[in-house]
Amino acid sequence: MRRYWNFLLLLVASMVLLAACSKNDSASSDKGEKVTLTAWAWNVNVGALKEAAKEFQQENPNIELKVEDIGRLDVYDKLSTGLAAGGTGLPDIVLVEDDRIHGYVEAFPKGFLNLSEKGFDKHADHFPQFKKDLTMVDGKFYAMPFDAGPTGMFYRKDLFEKAGVKAEEIETWDDFLEAGKKIKKATGAYAMPLDKFKDDPIFRMMLNQLGVYYFDKDGKIDLTNPKAVQAMEMLKKFDDAKLIKDVDGWNGVVSATVDGSVATIPFGAWYYGTIIDQAKDTKGKWGVFLLPAFEKGGNRAANLGGSSWMIPASTKHPEEAYKFLEFFSTTKEIQLMAMEKYGLFPSLSTAYDSELFTSGVEFFSGEKIWQLFANEMKDIPTAYYTNDYSIALDESIKAQADVFNGKDVKKALKEAAERIKARTKREINRY
Template identity: 75%
Template sequence: MKKLLTLFSLVAAFVLVISGCSNDSSGGKGEDGKVTLTAWAWNVNVGALNEAAEKFKKENPNVELKVEDIGRLDVYDKLSTGLAAGGVGLPDIVLVEDDRIHGYVESFPKGFLDLTKEGFDKHGESFPQFKNDMAKVNDTYYAMPFDAGPTGMFYRRSVFEKAGVNPEEIQTWDDFLEAGKTIKEKTGAFAMPLDKFKDDPTFRMMLNQLGVYYFDEKGNIDLTHPKAVQAMEMQKKFDEAGLIKDVDGWNGVVSATVDGSVATIPFGAWYYGTIIDQAKDSKGDWGVFQLPAFEEGGNRAANLGGSSWMIPAASKNAKEAYKFLEYFSTTPEIQTMAMEKHGLFPSLNTAYESELFTANDEFFGGQPIWKMFTEEMADVPTAYYTKDYSLGLDEAIKAQADTFNGKDAGKALEEAAKRLKDRTKRDINKH
């Protein structure tokens, strides 16, 4: 009997601890009727949330927001742990990168608030199709689109001028290949940087502009698609011509940006912030043009990066969290603030009506660079990530390394697809 009482006491204590964690995680209403929402985010997103919350409070004085600045990967560790525990310890609001949304919803189908039931679908036309596709699973919104990463070729004006290359004449990747050879010969600068054996951002951008990705719309492995092979073969052409500077991770890309050893950096619009922060002395020496197409008149739009906001279903303040996030995500002035002060390029198309998105940028030689990025958004194809995105990324990088080491691109991707099939049990799309 004594043992049973001891066991019961332990269980009761455990329940109290769990309940306490759950209550603390989402604030809750105080005796004065005020609600404290908790949010998990990282980096510049924290400042954007806090500023939006101050403006929101003017019309909603009963709502407070407590933002926890947590490292990106730490957010995912804590989120996964909380979801696996049935929602214990989770916040009311969490920032999630677009490539992870579908994976979380597929793994935890009841883990997040159904935003369609809350009425968010009425805002669908305010966002580009690809962001809507990322925010929805089976036509149901589980996330509110936030920032995006429309892509471009950030380039050094002085390097192009010294080589006698006009960026406006670069329409295709073949054009850029020839321009890169001229630039290397006359200036010594590489065409672009890449951590060739650890990351594949250029390959991902190429896939996206071609309308394919690691997986297709049905979730089948699509690495053997002819367009995927085309993209990998194009990268190989640049490598064989000695035009890719092999760098060590993110710091290597930034170093190449600062020292001018590369003529261009193909990246998302968010890289603007890194350039103006890390390469201050190069003000006026920058420009940007769209990704080259694979054929004359082909698509030049793609996206790299971006995130959205989600509300864990366990939130005790889901109603208030939804109201705040709806305000944050669909108010042009708020999205313009996030862009102007924090460099977060908005997905909300009504925000583009601000002068900010048509103004000339002095750091970029007076070019209205944001106009180019905003016009690109509507043409970005949807990338299908699935919950196995990280495994797809891993195998694509291996295929890229094999290709750069001399293997045929088609063969390398075929082998990667087979390994991915073994790891995910997904079918390979036959072409």
């Protein structure tokens, strides 16, 4: 019996010691010990993160941030592998595109920290509803909102002027269709570029502005929705009128931007950076107007792209990781830095009253393009991605290709919905 009690006391003591060690690990920076956080990100996000870390260290000298610049798809490969292995090899902080957040949380419900439990709800009012819907699961934040992609029509003023077209008079897609015909006749330029058989960004923007998407809020397949049919039929009108330039992927879009073979590029606000970097000689020839509505007075707001920050539950430094990300995501000056230097459009609404947003942009002839995008944010509907988004995207692109090859729109979208059902076992909304 004595040996049993000695063993029990030893076991309890060990548990207490282990708990104390765990507590010390998570709060080590408060005791003056050095903590190094690791973050995974890609492209321009890396530079923004590094600069923010320097600012953060001024008040938190014991917390360092090591940023690993990993390709976007490589991040997802490593993240998925690590989550499947129970968190092995994962960083403290990871950048995740908004269309993947719900899928990750659904697939790995214990894989990420619940940020609402850490207190992030107090910042909720500073972000637009659509961004909150993308970063929250079951009413709880699992990601801190970062950049967004409010959409617009980047257009060549010189081509519009040569054709006698005024951007401010374009209110609907039908208006733009007629304007596109005039522009092509006068200048030879197409209305817009699209990799017709490999991507569907214009269709996605149209769906979003109409308040629908591949799936509805309950996760049902929604490609047979009359609004989805309306969007695809509108896109077909442009193709029938030979106003869409068929380009080869991203490089094809950029080439069309540079050589002036398209009059507009419908994209997210982030495309500004590509224009000023790749088409330097066109300074002063650009403007921006909102996506045309489907009827006069209809919604002209949509989103394309955007990402947010998540904290894997396997982190050994949850408090420090949260503290840094809260600083990064909710500090106005940091978000302005990320936009001004790296073109990352902020979701943080407190940034919109700054001079950067209220003043004109020289490259765009002094137009207040950032104010236009900022005003749009509150009107952007939520797109519901689910963890089957990649499958739906694949089948939607096939449907678009079928339509461009002559298939009836309703039939093409119905067949796409059936294929998604077969691949995902999800229900289809019937209309």
